[in-house]
Amino acid sequence: MTERPGAKATLAIWREMIGRSFRMAPWVASALMFLLVVDVVSFVAVGLALREIVDGTGRADATAIAVGAVGAALAYALQLVAGSLAGSAHTTLVEYVAITQIQPETLEIATGIETLEHLERPEFLNRLDIVRAEPYAVINSAWSSIEAVSLVTRLALSLAVLGSVSPYLLGLLVFAAAPLGLEQIGRPRIQRAETAAAEARRVERHLFSLATTASSSKEIRVAGVAEELVERQRVAWNEWLRIRTRARFAAAGWSATGWLVFGVGFLGALALVVMTSGTAGDLVLAITVGAQLRFAVETAVRSTSAVGGAGRVIGPLLWLRGHRAAAAGTGPALPAPTALRDGITLDGVSFGYPAEDTTSQRLAVADVSVRLPAGSVVAVVGEYGSGKTTLVKLLAKFYRPTAGAIRVDGVDLADLDTASWRSRLSAAFQDFGRYLTTMSESIGLGDVERAGDPAAIARAVADADAQVLVDKLPQGLDTELGRQFGGVELSEGQWQKVALARASMRQRPVLFLLDEPTASLDAPSENAIFERYMARARASAAATGAVTLIVSHRFSTVAGADLILVMDAGRLVEVGDHDTLLALGGRYADLYGLQADAYAAG
Numbered sequence: 001m002t003e004r005p006g007a008k009a010t011l012a013i014w015r016e017m018i019g020r021s022f023r024m025a026p027w028v029a030s031a032l033m034f035l036l037v038v039d040v041v042s043f044v045a046v047g048l049a050l051r052e053i054v055d056g057t058g059r060a061d062a063t064a065i066a067v068g069a070v071g072a073a074l075a076y077a078l079q080l081v082a083g084s085l086a087g088s089a090h091t092t093l094v095e096y097v098a099i100t101q102i103q104p105e106t107l108e109i110a111t112g113i114e115t116l117e118h119l120e121r122p123e124f125l126n127r128l129d130i131v132r133a134e135p136y137a138v139i140n141s142a143w144s145s146i147e148a149v150s151l152v153t154r155l156a157l158s159l160a161v162l163g164s165v166s167p168y169l170l171g172l173l174v175f176a177a178a179p180l181g182l183e184q185i186g187r188p189r190i191q192r193a194e195t196a197a198a199e200a201r202r203v204e205r206h207l208f209s210l211a212t213t214a215s216s217s218k219e220i221r222v223a224g225v226a227e228e229l230v231e232r233q234r235v236a237w238n239e240w241l242r243i244r245t246r247a248r249f250a251a252a253g254w255s256a257t258g259w260l261v262f263g264v265g266f267l268g269a270l271a272l273v274v275m276t277s278g279t280a281g282d283l284v285l286a287i288t289v290g291a292q293l294r295f296a297v298e299t300a301v302r303s304t305s306a307v308g309g310a311g312r313v314i315g316p317l318l319w320l321r322g323h324r325a326a327a328a329g330t331g332p333a334l335p336a337p338t339a340l341r342d343g344i345t346l347d348g349v350s351f352g353y354p355a356e357d358t359t360s361q362r363l364a365v366a367d368v369s370v371r372l373p374a375g376s377v378v379a380v381v382g383e384y385g386s387g388k389t390t391l392v393k394l395l396a397k398f399y400r401p402t403a404g405a406i407r408v409d410g411v412d413l414a415d416l417d418t419a420s421w422r423s424r425l426s427a428a429f430q431d432f433g434r435y436l437t438t439m440s441e442s443i444g445l446g447d448v449e450r451a452g453d454p455a456a457i458a459r460a461v462a463d464a465d466a467q468v469l470v471d472k473l474p475q476g477l478d479t480e481l482g483r484q485f486g487g488v489e490l491s492e493g494q495w496q497k498v499a500l501a502r503a504s505m506r507q508r509p510v511l512f513l514l515d516e517p518t519a520s521l522d523a524p525s526e527n528a529i530f531e532r533y534m535a536r537a538r539a540s541a542a543a544t545g546a547v548t549l550i551v552s553h554r555f556s557t558v559a560g561a562d563l564i565l566v567m568d569a570g571r572l573v574e575v576g577d578h579d580t581l582l583a584l585g586g587r588y589a590d591l592y593g594l595q596a597d598a599y600a601a602g
């Protein structure tokens with residue numbers, strides 16, 4: 001999956017990065033530009049002063065030697081100061097732009113894509129990981145490309161001085177090309193290795209977080225699987241290390257060969273100077289400037305390495321941007337309705353999760369056609385893995401149907417603006433989030449626009465039957481949640497209540513999705529909540545024609561629904577209300593009977 005960005009794309013990114021540097025930190029960026037100019041000027045001054053010393057020595061001119069010596073000392077000092085300040089300015093800029101611009105961009109890309117598929121695809125996650133790990137490389141390469149201009153100037157000047165000592169020394173140019181050229185051979189290997197190692201790194205991180213997260217740690221300890229996890233993490237680290245080390249060794253070999261060639265060339269050139277009766281002054285000048293040349297070449301290698309090496313991050317960054325742009329879709333998007341007149345219709349809807357091998361892709365939802373009338377309470381039941389949650393995700397537009405269409409009052413959901421549609425939804429998911437912040441914020445974030453509205457939060461708390469929980473917390477709604485940051489830890493059921501309260505923040509949704517909203521709660525809590533939600537569903541139905549869709553495994557919960565959808569292996573096998581389905585004596589009746597027997601036996 002290594003993609004090398006083209007020269008045009010790389011130049012465009014550099015221009016963008018330099019532009020951002022000047023916008024974000026104009027003083028530091030301008031200072032860096034100025035210091036680079038000072039660096040070159042002082043380099044020229046050192047050369048000229050050395051030339052003066054050598055000429056003065058030849059003429060036995062003490063004044064010229066003294067002027068040359070003072071000039072060389074001053075110019076050298078200036079060069080050191082400018083070089084060091086430029087280094088600091090460079091690091092500051094790189095860090096600042098990487099952290100304030102590129103790092104947030106990765107999160108924006110990941111969260112900005114409306115659907116969820118990308119978060120399950122390794123090719124997306126691997127690239128995200130690369131850019132997140134090294135956002136500095138992008139901006140660093142942009143500034144290194146500018147510094148390269150000053151380096152080329154320095155190289156040219158060194159060679160001019162050396163050429164004036166002896167034309168043979170110009171041959172060093174050929175030898176200087178060796179370290180630069182051979183570096184180009186090693187670098188792509190490192191680049192490919194970084195990309196190839198990204199997956200092993202993700203595996204390593206996953207295992208680390210699995211082993212250090214409180215929730216999974218319990219199972220790990222009971223099952224005694226910790227050692228196995230450590231071993232697997234070690235294997236993943238080793239794999240990461242092996243791929244990178246091999247490439248780095250190979251690149252180091254090429255680089256060492258290049259420097260060997262340069263060293264041999266330098267020695268040969270000096271021998272030629274001596275043999276062609278150069279003066280002692282010429283020899284000293286050749287050695288001094290030659291050493292400077294070596295330094296300039298070394299810096300050039302480092303900087304071309306930063307410039308060229310950034311391809312491994314620029315490539316993935318451009319890919320991620322492209323992916324986001326492609327996912328944004330085209331065409332005009334319609335605003336979502338504020339109320340439903342007719343309802344939501346599923347027309348031959350099928351969906352299969354993306355699979356590596358598309359030929360063996362299984363449909364999680366297969367050819368489902370049903371009408372969810374405006375104002376109705378709809379329950380979805382079925383065995384584990386029958387496609388209930390997938391149906392909810394399709395309605396929330398997290399995925400697009402692979403076939404068929406979902407219509408909202410006759411308008412294809414695909415044509416509705418996703419943000420607008422989501423602003424008309426309320427949803428509580430089975431795998432709810434835990435926001436580690438205050439209780440009130442954790443609830444309020446269910447509706448950003450009213451996140452700080454105490455009345456809205458109080459109503460959401462009441463709807464989710466969470467007042468008892470709030471009363472138990474040491475600082476009520478102001479209590480910090482989550483032990484990781486020093487707050488109060490909640491039980492699974494309490495977290496679920498917080499999620500439910502969050503989902504209750506929007507008072508006038510047109511679709512209320514509840515995917516097993518009470519799975520972690522006890523039966524009395526579930527009953528209390530369900531009654532409230534039924535009442536709420538009826539009130540919403542009257543106000544906005546809202547459809548409330550509840551996924552549940554508990555049949556006592558769903559019996560009061562207007563419409564029950566029975567799913568089996570992705571298919572909708574039965575539709576109707578409780579009495580109709582019982583009378584049908586089919587799948588629903590079987591499942592209902594099983595659960596009733598289980599309760600009776602219990």
Ligand SMILES: Nc1ncnc2c1ncn2[C@@H]1O[C@H](COP(=O)(O)OP(=O)(O)OP(=O)(O)O)[C@@H](O)[C@H]1O
Pocket residue numbers: 120353354364382383384385386387388389390391430
């Ligand atoms: N993110 C995913 N990637 C790939 N396959 C998935 C994904 N989520 C679910 N599936 C598959 O899709 C099918 C339907 O899953 P879904 O979660 O919709 O079932 P469900 O009826 O909600 O199950 P449960 O009652 O366990 O919540 C299952 O076979 C499952 O393995």
